[in-house]
Each structure stands twice: as C-alpha cells, then as structure tokens.
Amino acid sequence: MDKSSPPGAEKSPLHRSEKAWVNFQPFLSSRGYELRARYHPDWIPSWTVHRSFYHEYEDSLAVYQDQVLDATRTEDGKKVVLKRIETDGDEMAIIKYLVTPSARADPRNRTIPIFEIIQMPHTPWSFLVMPYCxxxxxxxxxxxxxxxxxxxxxxxxxxxxxxxxxxxxxxxxxxxxxxxxxxxxxxxxxxxxxxxxxxxxxxxxxxxxxxxxxxxxxxxxxxxxxxxxxxxxxxxxxxxxxxxxxxxxxxxxxxxxxxxxxxxxxxxxxxxxxxxxxxxxxxxxxxxxxxxxxxxxxxxxxxxxxxxxxxxxxxxxxxxxxxxxxxxxxxxxxxxxxxxxxxxxxxxxxxx
Ligand SMILES: [Zn+2]
Missing domain, CATH: 1.10.510.10 (Transferase(Phosphotransferase) domain 1)
Structure with a gap:
C-alpha cells in the first residue's frame, strides 16, 4: 500500500460503515444539512491532490459506525448531529413520545432535544437532527x-x-x-x-x-x-x-x-x-x-x-x-x- 493512503485505500478511502452517508448526502444537503467533504459524492481526498500524507488532512478522519454523523446546518452554520433510524421502528415511537410539547416543557426532561425529524422518501429511514454534544x-x-x-x-x-x-x-x-x-x-x-x-x-x-x-x-x-x-x-x-x-x-x-x-x-x-x-x-x-x-x-x-x-x-x-x-x-x-x-x-x- 502507498504510504500516503489510509488502511483500505486501495479500493476506497471510506470505511464500509461510512459509505451509506455518501448516498444520503445529496438528500441531506437539499434539506439544509451539509456533511463534511469526506461524505460528498464528488469528494477527492486532499492528500491525493497535494500528494502528501493522508493524516495531515481533516478529510482523512473516519467514523466507524453508520448510524450517527455530525453535520452543519446551512441556515445558521450550527453544528448538529444526525442519527439515522427506522421511520416505523420502536426507537421512533419512543422519540415521538419524548418530543411532545408537554414532555419537552418539563425541565426534568434530560433526553436529547430533537430539532427536527426528516423522513427520507422511498427509504425506511428518517434522520433525527440533534444538538452537537x-x-x-x-x-x-x-x-x-x-x-x-x-x-x-x-x-x-x-x-x-x-x-x-x-x-x-x-x-x-x-x-x-x-x-x-x-x-x-x-x-x-x-x-x-x-x-x-x-x-x-x-x-x-x-x-x-x-x-x-x-x-x-x-x-x-x-x-x-x-x-x-x-x-x-x-x-x-x-x-x-x-x-x-x-x-x-x-x-x-x-x-x-x-x-x-x-x-x-x-x-x-x-x-x-x-x-x-x-x-x-x-x-x-x-x-x-x-x-x-x-x-x-x-x-x-x-x-x-x-x-x-x-x-x-x-x-x-x-x-x-x-x-x-x-x-x-x-x-x-x-x-x-x-x-x-x-x-x-x-x-x-x-x-x-
Ligand atoms: Zn469547579
């Protein structure tokens, strides 16, 4: 393997758990949430452009699970976290119970606030938009x-x-x-x-x-x-x-x-x-x-x-x-x- 490539770079520099986010990126972008450059379909790894060591570039930093990722809200530049869950699953049922106005209004509610729930058409998935913590x-x-x-x-x-x-x-x-x-x-x-x-x-x-x-x-x-x-x-x-x-x-x-x-x-x-x-x-x-x-x-x-x-x-x-x-x-x-x-x-x- 080339010294300037991360492990697994022969095929793709993305970890297998990250690849789904590349498919979600255009949709999330259209809904006002920008992923890091690494997850854009047209991403060209910085280290290949500069012919340098991959670990010198932010876009070499991977995430080793496929459900949760950070994003930037286009509207105000705020950092958020997105979680992909099943639209019809048990977790969504619990979330809906926790985000009712009366549940949110209770100061003892220490479940993570949900800014928005975005359902992705023609897929089983929804994205929870949460504060960056x-x-x-x-x-x-x-x-x-x-x-x-x-x-x-x-x-x-x-x-x-x-x-x-x-x-x-x-x-x-x-x-x-x-x-x-x-x-x-x-x-x-x-x-x-x-x-x-x-x-x-x-x-x-x-x-x-x-x-x-x-x-x-x-x-x-x-x-x-x-x-x-x-x-x-x-x-x-x-x-x-x-x-x-x-x-x-x-x-x-x-x-x-x-x-x-x-x-x-x-x-x-x-x-x-x-x-x-x-x-x-x-x-x-x-x-x-x-x-x-x-x-x-x-x-x-x-x-x-x-x-x-x-x-x-x-x-x-x-x-x-x-x-x-x-x-x-x-x-x-x-x-x-x-x-x-x-x-x-x-x-x-x-x-x-
Ligand atoms: Zn102190």
Missing part, C-alpha cells in the same frame, strides 16, 4: 460541585423517563452526553473529540462550574422500552451482551427493566468515583443503586435525595475545591494551569 465525562470534572450537577441531572432525567413509563435500558457513559458549547467554546471534532479541529495540539476548556448552566442528556433510545401499563408491573426478558454485571439479566426469567436502569446509572456513578478518589464520600449513593436485589434499589428520585443529603454535609469550600482523576500526572496539571488544557498528539499539524 460530547461525552459527559470529558473534559474532566474540576470539582465535586460539577460531579453533583451532572449526576443530579441524570438522576432527574431518569426519574422523568420512568414517570413516562419508558425504560432507557442502555444507560452507560457513551449514551450520556453534555452540551459542550459553553465548556469547549472552540468546539471539537466529531471524529477526534479531544481535539478542536481533528489535529493535534492544545485542547482547552472552561471549568463547567464557571459557565453554568451546562446541560446533560441521555441519548440513544435504540433499546428503550415503553410499558403503557406502568412501571410496577413491567417485565422484560433479554440479556445484554454489554452488561454482564447486572445480576438479574436473563433471557429465561423476566425482570423489571426500570430497575436495570437504576443499576446501570449506579454503575456509571461507581466508575466516576473510581476515577476520582476525592468523590469517595458519594460512594453510598452508587452502592444503593447497584444493590444485588433489584427491589432494594432506590428510585432515581430517592437516589437524588440521597446525593443531596451527602452533598449538604460537605463544606462549600470542599465542594468547589479542585479534584483530579487518579492518573493525572504533574505535567497535565501544569499544562491545565498554564495553557488551559491538555495537549494531544493524534495528528501532525497541517502543512498546507
């Missing part, structure tokens, strides 16, 4: 207050979903996002979210506690379940490959998926506490949420009350003190203090 746990938390704010929003949001008789059923860090607009004002690249533009260098951010409010959202309702008869009688029977730790999961014995949600959120809180030793005081909240017996797990509202109770006992100065992830070395602490962020070395600086 990033993983909720990076950049790192500055202080205990930031942790409490994030976890509170997710607990409140889960309570809200459960009151609508919807179990998310796939709660995990990758499905929990934050609106980065205030925290990372220089933005991030969808393929390399720890860079601003896809190239290496300094990734700088504002502490969340200095730019409040910061909104957190649940995304991805692809596994979500709706129980019109209510939460208490809800039963489901399915194993989840990605969650081997949940004790009651079974494809033979039915269980209540709302209690699985609580376990999954509790597991996520455990992981945050594992990452930041200074958060240890909050451990009992996560421990209760991950009780082996599903019936011993609190409701999200009760977990939130528990979190607030612990928080109330911590002095305000301690809550706003800087905390660090346990593997944070001196160099990172210095670059954060002096330069305002961390340096990443994904890609060389562009030369053209």
């Amino acid at each position: 990033r993983v909720f746990n990076y950049p790192p938390f500055h202080c205990r207050n930031e942790f409490v704010d994030a976890v509170s929003q997710f607990m409140e949001g889960l309570q809200f979903m459960h009151e609508l008789n919807i179990a998310h059923f796939d709660i995990a860090p990758q499905n929990m996002v934050m609106d980065e607009s205030r925290v990372v004002p220089n933005g991030s690249h969808f393929s390399k979210p720890r860079t601003h533009t896809g190239f290496h260098g300094l990734f700088a951010w504002n502490n969340r506690c200095t730019v409040l409010p910061v909104n957190y959202y649940f995304i991805d309702f692809g596994l979500s379940l709706y129980f019109p008869n209510g939460r208490d009688t809800a039963l489901h029977c399915e194993t989840l490959r990605t969650f081997p730790d949940i004790p009651e999961l079974s494809d033979k014995v039915s269980y209540n998926p709302f209690m699985v949600d609580i376990f999954q959120l509790g597991l996520t809180v455990h992981k945050l506490i594992d990452a930041y030793p200074a958060l240890e005081a909050f451990r009992p909240v996560a421990t209760d949420m991950t009780a082996t017996n599903p019936h011993e797990r609190p409701t999200p509202a009760n977990s939130l009350a528990h979190l607030r109770e612990i928080t109330a006992k911590i002095p305000a100065t301690t809550l706003s003190d800087q905390i660090w992830e346990k593997d944070t070395g001196l160099w990172k602490k210095v670059t954060r203090a002096v330069l305002g962020g961390y340096r990443y070395d994904y890609l060389p600086i562009p030369t053209n």
